[in-house]
Amino acid sequence: MPRDPSIKKVLIVGSGPIQIGQAAEFDFSGSQACRALREEGVSVVLVNSNPATIQTDPDMADVTYVEPLQADVIAKIIKKEKPDGILSGMGGQTGLNITAELAEMGALDGVRILGTPLKAIYEGEDREKFRDLMHRIGEPVPRSVIVSSLDQLEHAASVVGFPAIIRPAYTLGGAGGGIAYTFEDLKRIVELGLGKSRIHQVLIEESVAGWKEIEFEVMRDANDTCITICGMENVDPMGIHTGESVVVAPILTLRDDEFHLLRNAALKIIRALDVQGGCNIQFAFNGDDEYRVIEVNPRVSRSSALASKATGYPIARVAAKIAIGLHLDEILNTVTGKTPASFEPSIDYVVVKVPRWPFDKFKTADRTLTTAMKSTGEVMAIGRCVEEAFLKALRSLDTDVEHHSQLSELRMILSRPTDERFGALFDALRHGMTLQEIADITHINSFFLEKIKNVVDMERALASCADDATIRKAKQFGFSDSDIAHYTGKNLHEIESVTNLPVYKMVDTCAAEFPAQTPYFYSTYGDNFCEITQSERKKIMILGSGPIRIGQGIEFDYCTVHAVIALREEGYEVHVVNNNPETVSTDFDTSDRLFFEPMTLEDVSHILQKDDYYGVMVQFGGQNAVNLAVPLKDEIERLGLKTKILGTSPDAMDMAEDRDRFSALLDTLGIPTPPNGSAYSEAEAYATAEQIGYPVLVRPSYVLGGRAMEIVHDDTELATYMREAVRVSRSHPVLIDRFLQNAIELDVDAVSDGTDVLIGGIMEHIEAAGVHSGDSACVIPPQSLSHKILADVREYTRKIALGLGVVGLVNIQFAVQGDTVYVLEANPRASRTVPFVAKAVGIPLAKIAARVMMGARLADMPYKEGEISHVAVKEVLLPFNKLPGVDTILGPEMKSTGEVMGIDYDFGRAYYKASIAAHNRLPKSGNVFISVTDDLKDQILPVAKTFVENGLAIYATAGTVEYFADHGIMAHLVRKIAEGSPNVLDMLRAGEISLIINTFADKQSRHDHQQIMRHAVDFGTPYITTVQAAVAAAEAINSVREESLTIEPLQYYIGR
Secondary structure, eight states: OOOOOTTEEEEEEEEOOOEEEEHHHHHHHHHHHHHHHHHOOOEEEEEOOOHHHHHHHTTTSEEEEEEOOOHHHHHHHHHOHHHHHHHHHHHTHHHHHHHHHHHHHTTTOOOOEESOOOHHHHHSSHHHHHHHHHHHHHHOOOOOOESSSSSGHHHHHHHOSSEEEETTOOOOOOTOOEEESSSSHHHHHHHHHHHHTTTTTTEEEOOTSSSSEEEEEEEEEEEEEEEEEEEEESSOTTOOOOOSOOOEEESSSOOOOHHHHHHHHHHHHHHHTTTOEEEEEEEEESSSOOOEEEEEEOOOOOHHHHHHHHHOOOHHHHHHHHHHOGGGGGGGOTEEEEETTSOBOOOEEEEEEEEEEEETTTSSOOOOOOOOOOOEEEEEESSSSSHHHHHHHHTTTOOOOOOOOOOHHHHHHHHOBBTTHHHHHHHHHHHOOOOHHHHHOOOOOOHHHHHHHHHHHHHHHHHHHHHHHHHHHHHHOOOOHHHHHHOOOOOOHHHHHOOOOOOOOOOEBBBSOOOOOEEEEEEEEESOOOOOHHHHHHHHEEEOOOOTTBOOOOOHHHHHHHHHHHHHHHTTTEEEEOOOOTTSTSTTSSSSEEEEEEEHHHHHHHHHHHHHHEEEETTTSHHHHHHHHHHHHHHHHTTTOEEEOOOOOOOHHHHHHHHHHHHHHHHHOOOOOEEEEESSSHHHHHHHHHHHHHSEEEEEESSTTTTOOOOEHHHHHHHHHHHHOOOOOOOEEEEEEOTTOOOEEEEEEEESSSSSSEEEEEEESSSSSTSOOTTEEEEOSSSSSHHHHHHHHHHHHHHHHHHHOOOEEEEEEEEETTTTEEEEEEEEEEOOTHHHHHHHHOOOOHHHHHHHTOOOOGGSSSOOOOOOOSEEEEEEEOOOGGGGTOOOOOOSSSOOOOEEEEESSSSHHHHHHHHHHTOOOSSSSSSEEEEEEEGGGGHHHHHHHHHHHHHOOEEEEEHHHHHHHHHHHOEEEOOOOGOOOOBBHHHTTTTOOSSEEEOOHHHHHHHHEEEHHHHHHTTTTOOOOOEHHHHHHHHHHHHHSSSOOOOOHHHHHHHH
């Protein structure tokens, strides 16, 4: 059946900011859906609040609304745009929840729900309806009780027993869920879960912990044709969220009859739900045909991105076309170019996914892996055997691995899984634990443990008998040359002479049954047939950014994709190296050739040697890609390749990172910088700090996201920092800067061609100096700076870009204290703010930079820094609600996972939109708790006055109540926490506080602040921690009272 001609315009709901449980996979799927619908002549209206994504590019949809993902806002967009249908399954849990809300409020009258019907949303997400549906179709589910209040817990415990699994309805990434081993656990987890659930409902079910976890990604069309795209199995057994588990495809440990038992159940379930499009179904399997249906996601899911990249099958593209009426046999599989989408993919390799956790950032977080997600991203690796895929995945993670040798410690890690468990499996076998002992502790299938044992046995073989045959076998197992050199004691050149280069195999969805058109490759050893075909075109390699982590997010994938688009438009052949399955850069048709490989010097070097590359671009992939610039340049010279590092030279990048060289450049240019120095030892650190004067900002060199960055106030704090936070060395000094108190920070993103400099935008931070720029809300254009200050910023930006010899992107951070502009640092690479700036001002900075790096001149392009009549605010999303135990206080080390954008015609309304988009809804009524230090009381006074004028009631402790009373503002008294009840914690628990404004000065108030923040996070109460943000919030509340929000597409603001 051809597509439904009555569907001319479709609204796609995006997933909003990157957060734990909902990452870049929905940028990938949403972007694919936009393109698929437009191919069919359907007009696409996109709503998404995330400026960092390719999806919200003004060219991706016909009309793009960068607005808060709130039902009331989207209802206005529907009224304005009048779409024929709404496609919610591409926006993750957020998209489904909003669609259900829109339907319940009557906003979808005359609008068809496409793909996932409303009934399927309810039956897939409402735990009671889901259980009833499974019972009706005869599919087994765990014994369970639905609760909506704490009074029902004793009954639930008596039915289910312990341990019990808690699953809130309508949440993402298992948020609010967990495993309860005692009644106290049950009460604590359910209380949080009820608060997280949209319908205040929690499922308590019997534990199937220790059973195998199996997933199927399935697809169905309106003709009732159903296929399975991919079967995946978790290495970790039930009890750990699938997003937290190591996952393997295809399924390797089920017999054929067991596989088809679950496959048939999956197809039966998607038919019962009547989903037209993609659906993810999770099973617990205990052998002997005993299984339980655990969960159904009636939408494109996190696992869909993995399944799509593992098989090459474009799930989101096909699902979008099914949603407008096309059948599977009418949709062409664009990977083969010959087969219809109704062919089930088959794969002749092994795919492994390993999560990337943020615990390198959050030392105090609870690292235990449970049914709630904590990872920020993931890597995917492809090999011809499980061992190879395991080792390539571990190499791709790019994280420090702590090895364990004490058996008691290993047993502890294995029995109570944390992010260290996968690595600990290798350590346990290295230190003499048996396969049976590990299997008994972990319930991990012995098949996978044997594969890990094969790796450990190979390490021993290399150490004892490193003949050529053993070395070649190690390469087939995924060992890197440097690994082999380490175990054998031989030098790298000796190893390279034995191993030679890998061959590259194609991912084609059909195990080579049909010829494939899409070049998508992985490396392997063991045969001599390489499937790469060479062309005569000029080739450029772009290094991607790897797994999403705090400090290096989806913004860099945006920059990578923009660079690819710009270069392909100019006729270059563009190859991408990346290992993140969630991203647009690893989509099957983004580049001319994709290598799914670890981002190490060795792996990149092997690819370079396989073809004739004109150049490599490192500045779009974030700090990790930039860190490869100098080693890659040296390696290219060693190998005698003609390839160039394009754009800013590695030496110029090093100058920006090397504090002494950079300070010398600023002195030469006559640009002020805070007093600073580098310390190569503890003794030097004390001397430098004394010379500069406390407080000082200390951090290691060559880092991303402000990792291990801290403000220290005296020698004692500096001693603690030097001892615990960093390993200082001659090659990696500690950088020490005077901390500029009460300064205003600025960020500038610009492009330079070596002669001219184009400033994209100047962003003013809303938070005070001392909060990492990635965690601060910021605004374009600046709101409080004089023309002279801005003129100085522009002049310094041009001088630094030209002085460093930047060719491409540069981000410069400034601090303004009084009338003086200080330069804090310069990063000659893509920054986190490039997508925000590009969308705020309408200048595609990354595309311009890519062209400049290939020799184009800014003078020949039609772009210049312009004035805008609107205001754009970037606000961040913090992960504290997903990570128990994390210090909630913002500082110079970055903590946010994602960002949103608010855009309107004045600052107040733009900030209001950004706040509600970041799940920090500013109240229009209710009670505000204010607690600030004495030196800030005069600054908070006008804020309190604005709140009272707008009908909000103020609560505060004694000193603040008295101060407000002296200045004509009535406030209600609550006790300090140490004084007992009634205090702010009691009011938070009772749901009586609508907003918290809280700063701290000393250790006691810091302790109170942490308690208040933790309660605010747990109970979903908006909070503000700086006076600057409180002033912005007051202005926002005032603006929204006086005027309604502007609802216009991004294209309207930037003149497209």
